[in-house]
Amino acid sequence: MKKIVLTANTSWYLYNFRLGLIKELIKQKNKIFIVAPKDNFSPKLKDLGCTFFSIKVDNKGSNPIKDLSFFYVLRRIYKKINPDIVLHYTIKPVIYGSFASQKLSIPHINNITGLGTVFIDPNWITFFVKILYKKALISSSYVFFQNKDDYKLFIKNKLISKFIPISIIPGTGIDLDKFKLSKYPKSSTLNFLFIGRILKDKGFFEFVEVAKRIKNLGFKVDFKILGYLNAKNKTAITESEINHFQKKGYINYLGSSDNVIPFINDASCVVLPSYREGLPKSLLEAASIGRPIIATDVTGCRDIVSNGKNGFLCKPRNIKDLYQKVLEFISLPYQERKKLGENGREIMKKNFDEKKVIKKIINHINQIV
Incomplete structure (x- = not known):
């Protein structure tokens, strides 16, 4: 049995985007820990059998003091859990979770799930985030990209070492059994x-x-x-x-x-x-x-x-x-x-x-x- 941590900027994200992965990991007798802010989906993750650790993530801000505090919180939680591996999702958990994992020598897989507003309208924060990505990803055990464009951007800007194994996967895909083909509507509107x-x-x-x-x-x-x-x-x-x-x-x-x-x-x-x-x-x-x-x-x-x-x-x-x-x-x-x-x-x-x-x-x- 492996102890596996999934860290993201919302419980909503993990439940809505990684539910299939979480269920399969539990089915294979792994112990799953969720590290994310508490929201309406946190109890649902607990009901699946996950152990939940609540954190605060300043998703909108770029305050270095708050971000440094976030790093220390993650390091403390990871040290307490002592996981076999950590899976990071969304921007700040990928960056600061990687720094925390580095300090504790914990294997970690980073998922580049999208680059957010900061890459839509580039400014000085974009430059700063690129530096953080480059330093954070250097210790990754593996990096998954969700699309070809983000993959090319990271390669072009040398944000990831050529020695880090990487590949492109479509998130966790789509549940074809749940989202079945349905009859196309014939409504006049x-x-x-x-x-x-x-x-x-x-x-x-x-x-x-x-x-x-x-x-x-x-x-x-x-x-x-x-x-x-x-x-x-x-x-x-x-x-x-x-x-x-x-x-x-x-x-x-x-x-x-x-x-x-x-x-x-x-x-x-x-x-x-x-x-x-x-x-x-x-x-x-x-x-x-x-x-x-x-x-x-x-x-x-x-x-x-x-x-x-x-x-x-x-x-x-x-x-x-x-x-x-x-x-x-x-x-x-x-x-x-x-x-x-x-x-x-x-x-x-x-x-x-x-x-x-x-x-x-x-x-x-x-x-x-």
Whole structure:
């Protein structure tokens, strides 16, 4: 039995993105420790049989004093657990968790799950974060990237040593049994669905503006938004902004839900005009269920969407191009929309099967310890 730690910036992240991996590790008789901030998903992780350690992560800030304190907290927890290996997810846990693991000579696998706002609009903080990444990753036992663009960026900027073993995997993939292919809807109203944290960086304002323009043309369409408000992110959209656009009749806010399947089932198309992604889970889920996708041609999204095959790619931060892609989708006959969705399902089966991805991750864990 191995003692395995998973560290991330939210319990929500680990439950929603790494649940399959956690379940399989427990099934194989490993002792699992979760190190993350306490939220509504922490009890669910405990219910699985995980031992939980609560931490505080300043996700929005760049205060070196707070970050140094975060390092010491992780080092203290890791020393107490004395794990065989640690799996780090999200930016600050990867960086400061690596420093803590280095000090204690603990093997650790780092997962580059997306580079966040700091890489969307580069500034002096971006330069500083690159230095931290370079110093943190030098002791990695293994590094997984979720997309080709992040992999190329780290190689180009020499942020990772050529002696560190690395590979690209699609997160933990998608559960094809849970997110089954469903019948494409025949509703006379086309439903465009946005799923995700409601942030400016997710292309929220582009989505709303296109909804306004399309509705003004008189098409029978509905633009729906499903996701959490008040995210701890400097680009978060406020509840008052959501209410304003909803009163105008541009969008229909559905609230948030732990079960996205019925919402995707009702959708004609899933839309994500994001500025940058790691590997968007909402698009994996949409494709697996058999829904066409309109997304921006950016890191993460282009790993899932093949333009013209299972959806359309548009230019980021470009309302006109997103508008044109939505119009193009509306003009398609029912059978062509349905075919786009079916193609997406086939792509998921071929490249994103969760069982294959988890098997690869666990094989690497077993090789290291």
